[in-house]
Amino acid sequence: MSRMEDTEVIGRIRDEFPILERKTYGERPLVYLDNTASSQTPREVLAEIDNIYTLHKANVHRGVHLLSREATDLQEASRRSVAEFINAASPEEVIFTRGTTEGINLVASSFGGEFRDGDEIILTVMEHHANIVPWQLLRRHADIRIRVVPITDDGALDLEEYRRLFNPRTRLASFCHVSNVLGTLNPVAEMIAIAHSHGVPVLVDGAQAAPHFPIDVRALDADFYVFSSHKMYGPTGIGVLYGKRDLLEKMPPYQGGGEMIKHVSFEHTTFADLPFKFEAGTPDYVGIGAFPKALDFIRRTGWNTISEQEKMLLEFATEEMERIPGMKIYGTTPDKEAVISFNVGTIHNYDLGLMLDRQGVAVRTGHHCAQPLMERLGVPGTVRASFAVYNTLRDAELFIEALRKAVAMLS
Ligand SMILES: Cc1ncc(COP(=O)(O)O)c(C=O)c1O
Numbered sequence: 084m085s086r087m088e089d090t091e092v093i094g095r096i097r098d099e100f101p102i103l104e105r106k107t108y109g110e111r112p113l114v115y116l117d118n119t120a121s122s123q124t125p126r127e128v129l130a131e132i133d134n135i136y137t138l139h140k141a142n143v144h145r146g147v148h149l150l151s152r153e154a155t156d157l158q159e160a161s162r163r164s165v166a167e168f169i170n171a172a173s174p175e176e177v178i179f180t181r182g183t184t185e186g187i188n189l190v191a192s193s194f195g196g197e198f199r200d201g202d203e204i205i206l207t208v209m210e211h212h213a214n215i216v217p218w219q220l221l222r223r224h225a226d227i228r229i230r231v232v233p234i235t236d237d238g239a240l241d242l243e244e245y246r247r248l249f250n251p252r253t254r255l256a257s258f259c260h261v262s263n264v265l266g267t268l269n270p271v272a273e274m275i276a277i278a279h280s281h282g283v284p285v286l287v288d289g290a291q292a293a294p295h296f297p298i299d300v301r302a303l304d305a306d307f308y309v310f311s312s313h314k315m316y317g318p319t320g321i322g323v324l325y326g327k328r329d330l331l332e333k334m335p336p337y338q339g340g341g342e343m344i345k346h347v348s349f350e351h352t353t354f355a356d357l358p359f360k361f362e363a364g365t366p367d368y369v370g371i372g373a374f375p376k377a378l379d380f381i382r383r384t385g386w387n388t389i390s391e392q393e394k395m396l397l398e399f400a401t402e403e404m405e406r407i408p409g410m411k412i413y414g415t416t417p418d419k420e421a422v423i424s425f426n427v428g429t430i431h432n433y434d435l436g437l438m439l440d441r442q443g444v445a446v447r448t449g450h451h452c453a454q455p456l457m458e459r460l461g462v463p464g465t466v467r468a469s470f471a472v473y474n475t476l477r478d479a480e481l482f483i484e485a486l487r488k489a490v491a492m493l494s
Contacts, residue, residue, distance in 0.1 A: 093475055096472055106443075116474065119469035125377070135372045135373060139372070143365070158371050162179070174358070175356070175358050178326065179322070181367070185324075190286055191221060192337050201228065202228070203253045204218055204228075204257060205230045205256040209238075209262040210453065214286075240269055240270075258274065260289045260292035264414065265413055265419065286305075289308050290314055293310035315377055320370050340364045343361065396476070404425065423467065427486075446482075451467060
């Protein structure tokens, strides 16, 4: 695809996102480059949310009445759609959560509840706090040890060190598929195979992978795989925990309440079957019901278009940024997604972000919920620009222009 052609295709895709038409600070066009935090939502998802609220809002799994059955059907259709999207063996292996964070907390609390003093888990230095803190919370009941895989200076995982960290006390390896700071794409299939050769199950944090390329949980042989809808053009407030059936069946419930029981007495409770055992209380059934429309959007757009556009913008922006004196980009592996974290000279990341914002360019600044990684990089924070399929070359040019101006003013 040439740049000219893809601009036309992307122009049509962009038209599906009403928010991208809005202006900031008067007449500045919005250049939205904070897609790693949350991507925007196309009309068909917005319309489906409206449709569910307008016509089908009723609590799921509780009522005999028509609306409740319709709401339930929408939720279960969504589960089937997600299962197909990630190639799960069955919809019962798809647990709806509030997001990636809750998915990891669920596994930590339920699967990790069995960990004992001296047990070890393997994480990497590039993890989001969502994949660090839930494991530390386990220390309330067991003195578990966290082993950390280091990275090389260009932001790749040190696979040899990863191999060396396994020992008979290792209970789980848990790592991101793609880093939310460096953009690094980790060799997760190989990492899972290594863990399995030691009999160790794996959790993959797919928050930054699921929006960018197809996920096949069975081909990867992942034991747990988690991601968030709001980062993949879907509604906010929902996410997915995929787990292999045999593991999920053995795990105790995470939270107690309605929906997750078979029978309750004051003496004893028996629990519902999968997936409901892990879905206590009323879920965000509107968001869940509308999520398939986001998956439809991705399918219709096509992974090739998504990946080609994002890669093109990554290359263009990186090349242009490297021309700016004092530019330091963190994460330069050849295999990276369209996330660019950077600093310029001694300019504070927040000042740079603020100056970009004033010119209509939305980026993220700070530690990106990855303080251990910031420590490894030797900085308190970075500016992060990240692309989605609806971003155009024009967006990238406006970003570079704004960045040059901001750097000139702040230097
Ligand atoms: C790699 C990674 N893991 C976990 C999360 C947490 O996702 P959520 O806030 O949707 O639970 C994020 C969000 O930025 C992320 O990038």
